[in-house]
Amino acid sequence: xxxxxxxxxxxxxxxxxxxxxxxxxxxxxxxxxxxxxxxxxxxxxxxxxxxxxxxxxxxxxxxxxxxxxxxxxxxxxxxxxxxxxxxxxxxxxxxxxxxxxxxxxxxxxxxxxxxxxxxxxxxxxxxxxxxxxxxxxxxxxxxxxxxxxxxxxxxxxxxxxxxxxxxxxxxxxxxxxxxxxxxxxxxxxxxxxxxxxxxxxxxxxxxxxxxxxxxxxxxxxxxxxxxxxxxxxxxxxxxxxxxxxxxxxxxxxxxxx
Numbered sequence: 126x127x128x129x130x131x132x133x134x135x136x137x138x139x140x141x142x143x144x145x146x147x148x149x150x151x152x153x154x155x156x157x158x159x160x161x162x163x164x165x166x167x168x169x170x171x172x173x174x175x176x177x178x179x180x181x182x183x184x185x186x187x188x189x190x191x192x193x194x195x196x197x198x199x200x201x202x203x204x205x206x207x208x209x210x211x212x213x214x215x216x217x218x219x220x221x222x223x224x225x226x227x228x229x230x231x232x233x234x235x236x237x238x239x240x241x242x243x244x245x246x247x248x249x250x251x252x253x254x255x256x257x258x259x260x261x262x263x264x265x266x267x268x269x270x271x272x273x274x275x276x277x278x279x280x281x282x283x284x285x286x287x288x289x290x291x292x293x294x295x296x297x298x299x300x301x302x303x304x305x306x307x308x309x310x311x312x313x314x315x316x317x318x319x320x321x322x323x324x325x326x327x328x329x330x331x332x333x334x335x336x337x338x339x340x341x342x343x344x345x346x347x348x349x350x351x352x353x354x355x356x357x358x359x360x361x362x363x364x365x366x367x368x369x370x371x372x373x374x375x376x377x378x379x380x381x382x
Contacts, residue, residue: 126182128206129371131234132158132189132198134257135280136347139168140368141176147365149175158194158201165201172205182206184379186371188213190232213237213374220377222269231270234367235262239270241370242343246361249339251332253325253359254366255346257281261328263337271336274328279348282317298351321348322355329358 127142133155140150151171157164185208189195199210211217219236221243234254239262242250250264252273257280262273277285279298287295296313304319306312329342344359345366353359363369 126176126180127372127375128182128185128202128208129368130185130187130198130202130210131367131371132187132191132194133234134190137198138365138368139171140365141172142368142372145369145372147368150365150368155191155194158191158197161197161201164197165205168201169205182208184208184375185210186213186217186375187211188233188237188367188371190234211375213371217374217378219370219374221264222267224265224269224271226272231272232260235260235273236270237367237370237374238262238343238345239264241363241366241373243268244373245363245369246341246343249337249341250343251329251337251340252343252345252366253329253349255279255344255348255352259321259325259346261325261332263332263340266340276324279317279321279351282321283313286313298348300351300354318351319355322352322359325352326356326358 129140131138135155136152137155138150138152141148185202185206187198187210189212195212202210213219214233219240221236221240225231238252238254242252243264248268249266252262254260257278259276259278260273263271265271286293296310301315301318304315306315342358343361343363345363349362
């Protein structure tokens, strides 16, 4: 078995691999990592449902965009799996050529997505990740990570409308019934979903019309399924792209030994 951990700003996702297949996955709020005992108990409880207690674990790899919690995840997972927790960017690196102007500024999640995309789809990619922030990342036909764009994600937009206005309510995210909202709630829901879908289509179209002609589009992240029906450009959905990237990095590290 191989354990992959994706620590995002909002949620932590843990995937259990058998060979290259995600056998099971589960997620919990990132803030829970601050309470080590409670978090460890939750993970053990989730794992007990499908991971035999004596199952050998060949590796534990983590991707984190919250560096302050990296030591927490190590202290929580090492006793559970009896294995070193390898954090990408600290213990190991994503094996992809990074052409960012200041390479250290690129989030490890974006580099792992780029590496996974290359391995799964080949060079010449636009990768859209619908997380707390929506990121667009470009991998050239020379297999180089070039950079991309960052915009607020759906939940950030949702919270900002509520917190920064006097009268707009907090609206649960779901598919809008129609594009023209007939009340405040449906207007916000329609604006968020159609707005983000149009933003994505517009950005992808601009990229394809300039530097990225003929590039493939890969989509991932927690909100991708919500946006997909309203977008003409979202394709090749990979729900576990970061987790698969961690598995692929482990494979490359193992072959290099």
